[in-house]
Amino acid sequence: MAVDLSTLNTSVTNPSTLLGGTTTATQNDAGSADRFLKLLVAQMQNQDPLNPMDNAQVTSQMAQINTVNGIEKLNTTVSGLNGQFVQMQALQAASLVGREVWLEGNALQMSNGTGEGAFNLSSAADRVKVEVLSPAGQVVDTMELGAETAGRHSFTWSKAGVSDSAGLTFRVSATSGAAQVPATALMLDTVESAGIDGDTLTLELARTGDVPYSKVLAVH
Numbered sequence: 001m002a003v004d005l006s007t008l009n010t011s012v013t014n015p016s017t018l019l020g021g022t023t024t025a026t027q028n029d030a031g032s033a034d035r036f037l038k039l040l041v042a043q044m045q046n047q048d049p050l051n052p053m054d055n056a057q058v059t060s061q062m063a064q065i066n067t068v069n070g071i072e073k074l075n076t077t078v079s080g081l082n083g084q085f086v087q088m089q090a091l092q093a094a095s096l097v098g099r100e101v102w103l104e105g106n107a108l109q110m111s112n113g114t115g116e117g118a119f120n121l122s123s124a125a126d127r128v129k130v131e132v133l134s135p136a137g138q139v140v141d142t143m144e145l146g147a148e149t150a151g152r153h154s155f156t157w158s159k160a161g162v163s164d165s166a167g168l169t170f171r172v173s174a175t176s177g178a179a180q181v182p183a184t185a186l187m188l189d190t191v192e193s194a195g196i197d198g199d200t201l202t203l204e205l206a207r208t209g210d211v212p213y214s215k216v217l218a219v220h
Contacts, residue, residue, distance in 0.1 A: 090201050093194035093213055100220035102152075105187035107207065108132065108168040110159065117170050118154040118186040120217075125174035125181040132157055135167035148174070152186065152218070188220055 100109075108115040115132070128145040140162055145155065159165045174181040189205040194213075196202065201213040 090194060090196050093191075093201060093203060096191045096203065096219065097193060098191065100188045100190050101203075101205075101216045102186045102188060102218040102220060103205075103208070103211065103215050104184060104217070105189075105208070106169045106171065106185040107187045107189075108157070108165075108170050109188040110165045110168065113159050113165075115157040115159060115165065115168060115170075116154065116188060117157075118152060118188075119172040120152045120184040120186060121148055121150050121174055122182040122184075123150045123176065124148070125176050125183075128153075128172065128174045128183070130155055130157075131171045131173075133169045133171060135169075140168065186217065 102118060106117070108117050110116075117130070119128075119130070121128070124147070126147045128148045130143045130145060131139050132141040132143075134140050141157065143155065143157065145153075157170075159168075162168075170185065172183040172185055174183045189208050191203050192206055193204040194202070195204075197210070202210050203213055203216065204210050
């Protein structure tokens with residue numbers, strides 16, 4: 001279940017928590033660098049006078065510890081930025097509450113006797129057909145939409161002659177000449193809430209339930 005957005009305020013007002021414990025990481029980095037320098041000094045003090053360490057070796061070892069420290073600091077920074085980015089997305093997603101969004105699926109959204117759906121074509125088609133299906137999978141009605149370009153297209157359907165419109169779905173088929181054109185069915189759903197589940201921005205939809213925000217293709 002998604003976390004309530006009201007819990008975001010504390011995190012936003014406390015930058016140190018967003019950086020995932022920067023103070024502890026800094027102390028660890030300093031300790032690692034200190035141990036490295038002590039070992040390097042001991043190594044130089046006990047080196048063979050007839051075969052001293054090459055300057056290139058010393059430079060290389062110092063570069064290695066600097067690289068390790070730099071990577072640790074970069075990872076800490078990136079982790080903090082990722083947390084801030086997810087929270088900013090959550091605040092933006094809050095504006096979607098109550099609105100309809102498009103996502104993959106073939107449920108027909110019915111409102112005031114009219115059904116609405118959409119589909120995405122991978123390429124242009126010279127014939128597109130939409131079939132409305134009953135909950136049992138039987139064809140209730142067929143619509144010939146003619147030629148369509150590549151991309152997303154929506155359609156509406158009237159339930160004239162259909163007594164029960166609950167649970168209706170639809171199926172899209174498209175062809176270009178004799179070749180089949182891949183078509184992805186898209187459905188409408190209503191956003192009821194938005195929040196963060198772990199490090200994932202999640203929307204709770206009226207019919208689909210919890211889905212990642214990345215599944216939303218467009219806002220209706």
